[in-house]
Amino acid sequence: MIVVAGSASRKIAHGICEVLSCDLANVEIKRFPDGEAYVRIDDDLSGEDVIVVQTTYPDENIVELFLIHDAVREFKLNSMITVAPYFGYGRQDKKFKDGEAVSARAMARHIEMDADAFITVDVHSPEALSYFSIKANNTTAMGVIGEYLTSLREMPEMVIAPDDGAIERAKIVAEKLDADWDYMEKVRIDGENVEIFPKNVDVEGKVVVVVDDIISTGGTMAKAGEILKAFGAKKVYSACTHGIFAKNALERLRNVFDVVLSTDTIERSTSLISAARPIATAIKNALG
Numbered sequence: 001m002i003v004v005a006g007s008a009s010r011k012i013a014h015g016i017c018e019v020l021s022c023d024l025a026n027v028e029i030k031r032f033p034d035g036e037a038y039v040r041i042d043d044d045l046s047g048e049d050v051i052v053v054q055t056t057y058p059d060e061n062i063v064e065l066f067l068i069h070d071a072v073r074e075f076k077l078n079s080m081i082t083v084a085p086y087f088g089y090g091r092q093d094k095k096f097k098d099g100e101a102v103s104a105r106a107m108a109r110h111i112e113m114d115a116d117a118f119i120t121v122d123v124h125s126p127e128a129l130s131y132f133s134i135k136a137n138n139t140t141a142m143g144v145i146g147e148y149l150t151s152l153r154e155m156p157e158m159v160i161a162p163d164d165g166a167i168e169r170a171k172i173v174a175e176k177l178d179a180d181w182d183y184m185e186k187v188r189i190d191g192e193n194v195e196i197f198p199k200n201v202d203v204e205g206k207v208v209v210v211v212d213d214i215i216s217t218g219g220t221m222a223k224a225g226e227i228l229k230a231f232g233a234k235k236v237y238s239a240c241t242h243g244i245f246a247k248n249a250l251e252r253l254r255n256v257f258d259v260v261l262s263t264d265t266i267e268r269s270t271s272l273i274s275a276a277r278p279i280a281t282a283i284k285n286a287l288g
Contacts, residue, residue, distance in 0.1 A: 001287070002045060006054025006068055008061040012085050012264045013053040015276025020283065025050075029064065039067040045075040051283055052080060052115070055266055056107065057088030057244070069114035081286055082115035083279055085265035086242045090120070091214075093128040104128035108136075119282045121265050121275050122169070122213040122241040139282040141241045141263045141275040142169045142211065146176025148261070148273045149209060149239065156209040156237060160201065162186060162224040166212050173211050173239070184224055196223040204232035214242045215262070218249030225256040237261065241275065243268045 001022040005013030007029045017024045026042035037060070050072055054065040065082070072080055089103035108131035111118055118136040123129060129136040149156055157179055161170035163186035174181035187195045210224045215238070225236045235258040243262030245253075250270070253260045264271040 001049045001051065002043070003051045003053060004041065004045075004068060004072060006052070006061060006064050008055040008057070008064070008267070009053045009083075009085055009265075011267050011271070012274065012276050012279070015264070015274045016051070016053060016083075016280050016283070019277055019280035022051075027068070035060070037064045037067055039064065039071045041071045041074070045072060045077060047076065047078055049078050049287055050075075050080045051083060053083045053085065053279075055086040055088065056084045056090075057086050057266065059088075062088065062107075066110065066114075069111075073114055079116045079287070080114065081117045081119060081283060082111055083119045083283070084111075085121050085275060085279065087120040087123050087128065090128040091124045093125045093131075102131075105131040108132045117286045119279060119286065121263075121279060124213055135286065137282050137286060139278045140169070140172065141265070141273070141278055142172035143176060144275060144277060145211065145239050145241070145261070145263070145273055146173040149173065149177055149237070152237075152259075154207050154235060157206045158182070158201070158203055158208045160184065160203075160208055160210045160224065160228065162196070162210055162212055162220045169213060170211050173209070184227070186220060196220070196227060201228075201231065203228050205234050207235045207237070208233045209237040209239055210257075211239050213240060214244060215240045215249060215253070216244045216246050218245065218252045222252050222256050225253070229256070235259075239273075242266055243270050245270075 004025045028040040093104040112134045123138045159174040159181040161183035170181045237259040238257040239261040262270040263273045263275040
């Protein structure tokens with residue numbers, strides 16, 4: 001087994017290699033003056049089970065992934081598993097208007113042209129994986145998020161899901177913390193604005209963490225944090241798997257939360273938690 005890392009996922013690829021006790025291939029990736037990518041594999045991958053690791057966000061990393069696929073397929077492999085720690089374009093899994101692209105379907109079609117199996121982490125819509133004809137698996141980083149939170153000096157006593165769609169994630173984190181959990185009610189107004197309806201959650205004097213799969217603009221998370229502080233929470237943390245942090249989202253969150261955390265599925269300054277271990281487990285399962 002050998003891991004081939006794209007430029008967007010080098011940190012997590014190193015972590016996966018450590019867990020699996022396997023090698024990281026030497027890969028040359030560079031950009032030409034016009035922005036186009038160049039990819040060359042500098043190791044012999046013949047006969048190997050190859051694990052390609054590349055987040056498909058932002059757009060240039062998608063093209064890079066396909067070039068990595070092409071370079072890897074130059075060798076006579078045993079198998080190739082593609083790991084997209086964050087599955088960019090996986091959020092739209094259905095058509096809303098006639099004539100529009102279904103981005104999750106388009107991504108699946110292109111990835112499975114070369115990959116024998118696909119793995120991602122905390123996909124926003126599990127239905128997105130139904131477009132793959134190859135084996136596609138979604139694993140979760142909520143367990144490692146919970147474990148990291150137990151190491152903090154002031155460990156959260158309550159886990160909050162910002163809406164009912166994140167309840168199962170909150171339950172996993174709460175189990176690791178041996179803490180209570182609850183959720184808020186949310187109505188999305190548009191792509192950047194949400195309306196959150198506070199519930200009668202008992203957080204007064206407590207350290208609370210709000211958990212979700214993705215933070216994009218930060219609107220949902222920031223509103224939740226503001227409400228919890230208004231309810232008397234002692235401290236409020238934010239934790240997610242995928243820290244997109246579009247525009248000024250990170251600054252917005254840091255104005256509300258005492259701690260902002262994310263994993264290394266997208267490499268950020270907040271990536272203090274690694275999703276390498278659950279990915280490694282999924283790889284072992286995929287290889288049988």
